[in-house]
Amino acid sequence: MHPPHPHGVNEEANAKGVREGExxxxxxxxxxxxxxxxxxxxGWWPAETAEEVVIGAILVQSVAWSNVVKAIGRLRERGLLGLEALHAAPVEVVAECVVPTRYYRAKAQKLKAFAAHVHERHGGSLERMFEQDTDALREELLSIYGIGPETADDILLYAAGKRSFxxxxxxxxxxxxxxxxxxxxxxxxxxxxxxxxxxxxxxxxxxxxxxxxxxxxxxxxxxxxxxxxxxxxxxxxxxxxxxxxxxxxx
Ligand code: SF4
Structure with a gap:
């Protein structure tokens, strides 16, 4: 038994594990x-462009934001803080830049996969990709290698400005x-x-x-x-x- 809820929400969690009610x-x-x-x-997301939000959302998987800041700085120094630049760069060069984030080889492959997807499907334009409605865009994001629900929703909310919690x-x-x-x-x-x-x-x-x-x-x-x-x-x-x-x- 729980004590009465401090908020006065008295229903027990339903079968889906959430409380409901007005x-x-x-x-x-x-x-x-x-x-x-x-x-x-x-003032989120701490980035200057939508492409930087996407890159940060992929890099922050399983690592503290302070590590991402270092990797973003290294990508910026090498002129790789953009999807078309990432698409053109060898994966080893991208991996070397993102060493401060954990699983940096996998992260480099994920960045390359995302950049290749946007290049091939949307001519390298995130704006064009983001013209879709939220559900269609979420489905497309989830189909890209290395993009799980949290990263997809980060991109939807903070890069595309779509309503996705x-x-x-x-x-x-x-x-x-x-x-x-x-x-x-x-x-x-x-x-x-x-x-x-x-x-x-x-x-x-x-x-x-x-x-x-x-x-x-x-x-x-x-x-x-x-x-x-x-x-x-x-x-x-x-x-x-x-x-x-x-x-x-x-
Ligand atoms: S939400 Fe705040 S008060 Fe509640 S367990 Fe976490 S730290 Fe404690």
């Missing part, structure tokens, strides 16, 4: 306001600790849940995911979450259950 949108927006009060507008490990951890979704929930059901309940606003999606990333990075670590200073403490089931466990038995 109040879910209000809960999500309340969480947004709390995160926004702490971190404001995050991004899920990452922080999202699952934080929202399951808040008591709103099952910790074993899959990527697609969790993405669909956010998209069902959040207002259809690309700018909101953009900053919502960035704020989740900030909470995960600064407070909600896997092993030792810093609940005492987290802006979500007043509405977090995990934190309230930890506090209850810490009470001395009477």
């Amino acid at each position: 109040q879910v949108q209000a809960v999500l927006m309340d969480l947004y306001r709390r995160m926004y009060a702490a971190f404001g507008d995050r 991004v899920i990452d490990a922080y999202t699952k951890r934080i929202f399951s600790r808040l008591g709103l979704v099952d910790e074993r929930i899959g990527y697609e059901p969790l993405r669909a849940w956010f998209m069902r309940h959040l207002p259809a606003d690309v700018a909101l999606y953009n900053n919502y995911h960035a704020l989740i990333d900030a909470i995960g990075h600064h407070f909600c670590s896997a092993r030792r979450p810093a609940c005492a200073s987290c802006p979500l403490l007043p509405v977090c089931r995990y934190a309230s259950s930890q506090a209850a466990d810490a009470q001395p038995a009477v």
